[in-house]
Amino acid sequence: MHKMILVVQGQIDVEGGSGGWLVIPNHMIFVPADRAFNLRTSRGMRAHVAFLDPQDHPWHHHGCWVTQANPLVHELLTLMLSMAQRGPDGAETLRQLFRTLSHLCQEWFSNPKMLWLPAAKSDEMRAFINYVSAHLEDATVSDACDACHLAPRTMQRLSHEEFSFGLKTLIMEVRMMRAMELLAQDNLPIEAVAQSVGYSSVSSFTTAFTNRSGMSPGEYRQRNRAALQSCRGQADAALQHKAEKSNN
Secondary structure (H helix, E strand, O other), X not given: OEEEEEEEEOOEEXXXXXXXXXXXXXXXXXXXXXXXXXXXXXXXXXXXXXXXXXXXXXXXXXXXXXXXXXXXXXXXXXHHHHHHHOHHHHHHHHHHHHHHHHHHHHHHOOOOOOOEEEOOOOHHHHHHHHHHHHOOOOOOHHHHHHHHOOOHHHHHHHHHHHHOOOHHHHHHHHHHHHHHHHHHHOOOOHHHHHHXXXXXXXXXXXXXXXXXXXOOHHHHHHHXXXXXXXXXXXXXXXXXXXXXXXXX
């Protein structure tokens, strides 16, 4: 079965053969039925998981895909939870909703690099990524290469061989992943987020973030907050209904 996971609280780290995906609140990941993966969750993580029949709609993309959740997926999952609670009376409607969700996933998951970090094949590139992740505020190509004990030219060649892009792009990807995570989960001012991921000014951070995600940091945070409030309310209501049903 295909799996679509929508994170409500906490985060999930998904590792596949070609890289790793970070799934933060109000984001979802599509994992194809034939895709092997490892999954690690943070403490207190809450998520909706939909198991989708591959026969309902063919999946033509390769690998796992992550995207930000939209209002429609929240409405669909709420309706599906409601139908599931009706038992046999809602079974046919629920089946149709699962088919609809399968079709929509093809459209929703259109950005393969969203919150994605490629898997390093060599020890040197793994060391490079680890260094950058631990020194986001001031990481440079030169310092990261020194930590790997290899010349920048050699590391640049390895980066192109393993990722098909250079070291500066790799550093930016690591920074953007962390920025998206902070904007979705924390109440840090945007200026503090920018500084924590290595940008000296809000304007330069805003430009980089907008080019990467298609929206400004403020818009990204606002969309996530509104959707998260709705999503958590739906999850709490479903849990309360389940508890009441068990007590009865």
